[in-house]
Amino acid sequence: MREVAIIGIGQTKVDEHWQRSIRDLAGEAIANALLDSSRNSFDALFSGNMLSGLIDQQNNLGSVIADWVGFKGESIKVESACSSGASAFRAGIIAVASGEIDSAMVVGVEKMTDSAPADITSALATAADSDWELEQGVSFVGLNALIMRRYMHEYGWKHADFAPFSMNAHANAVHNPNARLPFAITQKQYLNASMIAAPINLMDASPVGDGAAAALIVPLDRVLNEGRAIQISGSGSATDTISVHSRKTPLFLQAAYLSVQQAYKQARIKPEDVDFFELHDAFSIMSALSLEACGFAEQGQGPRLALDNEITPKGGRIPICTRGGLKARGHPVGATGMYQIVESVQQLRGECGEAQVEGAKIGMAQNIGGSGASILTHILRKI
Amino acid sequence: MREVAIIGIGQTKVDEHWQRSIRDLAGEAIANALLDSSRNSFDALFSGNMLSGLIDQQNNLGSVIADWVGFKGESIKVESACSSGASAFRAGIIAVASGEIDSAMVVGVEKMTDSAPADITSALATAADSDWELEQGVSFVGLNALIMRRYMHEYGWKHADFAPFSMNAHANAVHNPNARLPFAITQKQYLNASMIAAPINLMDASPVGDGAAAALIVPLDRVLNEGRAIQISGSGSATDTISVHSRKTPLFLQAAYLSVQQAYKQARIKPEDVDFFELHDAFSIMSALSLEACGFAEQGQGPRLALDNEITPKGGRIPICTRGGLKARGHPVGATGMYQIVESVQQLRGECGEAQVEGAKIGMAQNIGGSGASILTHILRKI
Numbered sequence: 001m002r003e004v005a006i007i008g009i010g011q012t013k014v015d016e017h018w019q020r021s022i023r024d025l026a027g028e029a030i031a032n033a034l035l036d037s038s039r040n041s042f043d044a045l046f047s048g049n050m051l052s053g054l055i056d057q058q059n060n061l062g063s064v065i066a067d068w069v070g071f072k073g074e075s076i077k078v079e080s081a082c083s084s085g086a087s088a089f090r091a092g093i094i095a096v097a098s099g100e101i102d103s104a105m106v107v108g109v110e111k112m113t114d115s116a117p118a119d120i121t122s123a124l125a126t127a128a129d130s131d132w133e134l135e136q137g138v139s140f141v142g143l144n145a146l147i148m149r150r151y152m153h154e155y156g157w158k159h160a161d162f163a164p165f166s167m168n169a170h171a172n173a174v175h176n177p178n179a180r181l182p183f184a185i186t187q188k189q190y191l192n193a194s195m196i197a198a199p200i201n202l203m204d205a206s207p208v209g210d211g212a213a214a215a216l217i218v219p220l221d222r223v224l225n226e227g228r229a230i231q232i233s234g235s236g237s238a239t240d241t242i243s244v245h246s247r248k249t250p251l252f253l254q255a256a257y258l259s260v261q262q263a264y265k266q267a268r269i270k271p272e273d274v275d276f277f278e279l280h281d282a283f284s285i286m287s288a289l290s291l292e293a294c295g296f297a298e299q300g301q302g303p304r305l306a307l308d309n310e311i312t313p314k315g316g317r318i319p320i321c322t323r324g325g326l327k328a329r330g331h332p333v334g335a336t337g338m339y340q341i342v343e344s345v346q347q348l349r350g351e352c353g354e355a356q357v358e359g360a361k362i363g364m365a366q367n368i369g370g371s372g373a374s375i376l377t378h379i380l381r382k383i
Numbered sequence: 384m385r386e387v388a389i390i391g392i393g394q395t396k397v398d399e400h401w402q403r404s405i406r407d408l409a410g411e412a413i414a415n416a417l418l419d420s421s422r423n424s425f426d427a428l429f430s431g432n433m434l435s436g437l438i439d440q441q442n443n444l445g446s447v448i449a450d451w452v453g454f455k456g457e458s459i460k461v462e463s464a465c466s467s468g469a470s471a472f473r474a475g476i477i478a479v480a481s482g483e484i485d486s487a488m489v490v491g492v493e494k495m496t497d498s499a500p501a502d503i504t505s506a507l508a509t510a511a512d513s514d515w516e517l518e519q520g521v522s523f524v525g526l527n528a529l530i531m532r533r534y535m536h537e538y539g540w541k542h543a544d545f546a547p548f549s550m551n552a553h554a555n556a557v558h559n560p561n562a563r564l565p566f567a568i569t570q571k572q573y574l575n576a577s578m579i580a581a582p583i584n585l586m587d588a589s590p591v592g593d594g595a596a597a598a599l600i601v602p603l604d605r606v607l608n609e610g611r612a613i614q615i616s617g618s619g620s621a622t623d624t625i626s627v628h629s630r631k632t633p634l635f636l637q638a639a640y641l642s643v644q645q646a647y648k649q650a651r652i653k654p655e656d657v658d659f660f661e662l663h664d665a666f667s668i669m670s671a672l673s674l675e676a677c678g679f680a681e682q683g684q685g686p687r688l689a690l691d692n693e694i695t696p697k698g699g700r701i702p703i704c705t706r707g708g709l710k711a712r713g714h715p716v717g718a719t720g721m722y723q724i725v726e727s728v729q730q731l732r733g734e735c736g737e738a739q740v741e742g743a744k745i746g747m748a749q750n751i752g753g754s755g756a757s758i759l760t761h762i763l764r765k766i
Contacts, residue, residue, distance in 0.1 A: 060464035098481030
């Protein structure tokens with residue numbers, strides 16, 4: 001396979017876009033990515049989306065978006081719950097790397113805030129096991145609360161120990177004009193936030209939102225002379241049991257481990273080479289588990305990195321959520337994986353202002369679908 | 384890209400499988416495909432499905448199916464309405480052809496008959512344009528009825544002229560043990576069937592159903608010595624406007640034309656080289672439009688082929704629906720594209736008994752999503 005690169009990125013603000021349709025959001029991100037790339041066409045379109053069939057009564061979204069942007073070529077939608085964005089990205093990578101096409105536009109898009117919160121909670125629960133988890137009445141946040149409770153019990157952490165994850169994400173979002181919650185929070189605000197499903201409170205949980213993010217993938221050798229091209233140097237994808245109760249332990253993200261090992265091998269790097277890590281902090285416990293599965297902390301020691309100030313963009317050993325993460329940029333589920341890619345490109349281009357990771361050359365993004373059931377890891381490199 | 388081939392196929396009967404789950408159906412097809420291939424593993428899993436999120440409350444189906452069959456590697460679901468099966472198949476082809484993986488299991492699966500018919504009608508309508516078609520109250524069969532009415536008006540055909548499409552499909556299904564409606568019908572039965580949305584009656588429309596079909600894709604050069612391998616020699620994918628009213632004419636399947644031209648070019652063949660054609664007869668009018676877009680009949684003249692007995696497996700110029708088609712094998716929507724592939728392999732292997740197309744060497748399958756909005760065409764060749 002040939003090497004590939006990202007030559008253009010685009011996004012919308014993550015927000016409550018009540019006046020806009022899902023195709024309109026996707027179209028804006030695609031148009032922005034084309035403008036950014038100084039190109040005006042692409043060979044195929046890959047969309048990542050989780051919920052349009054269920055809450056927008058719109059399936060066949062690949063055709064819908066293609067139609068909206070005036071494209072008649074191949075256009076498919078990939079769905080893997082909250083990792084739909086990265087799954088679509090990987091499909092685009094393979095299509096260009098294979099030589100079948102010379103450019104792939106990938107867009108992740110989701111529109112959630114028109115629906116009633118109870119409907120969204122039910123819709124998000126379809127990411128878990130319908131027959132063996134949902135049947136018991138557990139919600140998606142409930143599953144994550146069980147994991148967090150067990151983790152605290154097993155390793156002796158208190159709820160307050162997770163505060164730095166949320167505080168770092170919010171502090172970084174202040175510098176991201178596309179973030180949904182661009183304000184800083186204090187430890188007191190974290191501790192006093194409303195409880196959702198103990199021990200997960202409002203400041204442990206990412207907000208839903210509407211948004212779209214896109215990237216244009218092309219062969220690397222065609223853009224070596226364009227200073228803004230960012231190489232995609234590693235891509236890994238793996239799955240785990242859909243039900244949390246089927247795993248040997250609920251406290252280790254096996255699919256994160258498998259996918260990151262593939263990505264490290266492909267990129268020929270080790271964890272210490274990674275300059276920043278856009279991880280999937282849908283809930284603060286997931287930040288800890290992701291850092292551990294990817295080799296940045298021993299099992300059970302993820303919160304230590306956060307408490308030691310090692311996850312911030314300014315001097316941290318492994319900065320995470322540098323544009324706000326899911327917690328503060330927002331989590332429009334099927335779009336999130338592409339926001340992570342777009343934000344990683346911004347870091348590698350040095351466009352992140354006060355949240356810039358100085359001298360960043362290698363960035364990693366990890367997108368999780370379900371309670372760790374499908375996980376994709378991508379490594380991007382400054383040329 | 385390297386050449387690829389199908390080395391194993393599997394399927395379940397299309398039926399009302401009330402006692403079985405969607406993962407169970409997918410698992411049976413996958414297990415059968417592995418058995419058929421004399422292999423016991425694969426590198427990645429690609430699933431095609433349209434409705435599991437909407438009617439089974441189960442998204443993230445890639446992980447669900449992977450889990451069920453004990454697989455931890457990459458597993459994604461592709462959705463493009465009724466062409467989801469072929470879209471997943473093409474994703475599998477590209478992944479193997481690229482060299483990224485050495486074997487791809489592709490499964491199309493759908494479970495529809497547990498839901499109330501009105502719910503299924505609403506669910507299927509999500510294949511059309513939610514904002515600009517469904518808002519007007521039209522159903523999916525209603526859209527096809529408008530197309531058929533216009534076609535009859537424009538080209539002077541009577542309803543009875545479409546009877547041979549339905550009669551051929553039913554006659555062939557008698558010889559397919561996996562068909563949902565394995566019985567022959569007479570012209571009188573066709574003409575007297577209950578009206579659904581004029582001029583489409585029950586015998587013009589395909590039945591929904593539950594089912595799964597799978598194929599294992601591997602590099603061609605590894606299986607040249609295995610007599611049962613079937614080469615995938617052409618693959619094309621294209622889109623058209625999602626709304627029928629946005630097209631210059633509703634009577635020409637532009638995406639079928641674009642995708643079949645790609646496939647013909649890749650396979651280096653012409654329409655006259657095709658020995659049989661598994662087309663997407665969701666409604667009888669679609670058989671006519673598909674034959675015309677693919678170069679087997681002039682525009683407006685599709686029914687002539689059927690009336691002249693040119694679509695039957697015994698001596699017809701271009702046999703279609705040789706295992707029953709969507710009309711009589713059944714149309715478990717996201718699975719249909721993979722049933723077409725599996726059945727094409729059976730024809731090329733010479734396993735179709737009384738519905739065998741003698742000496743068949745090149746078969747074509749065409750899968751349509753929405754009212755012609757996304758169309759994929761694949762060409763298979765006996766080695």
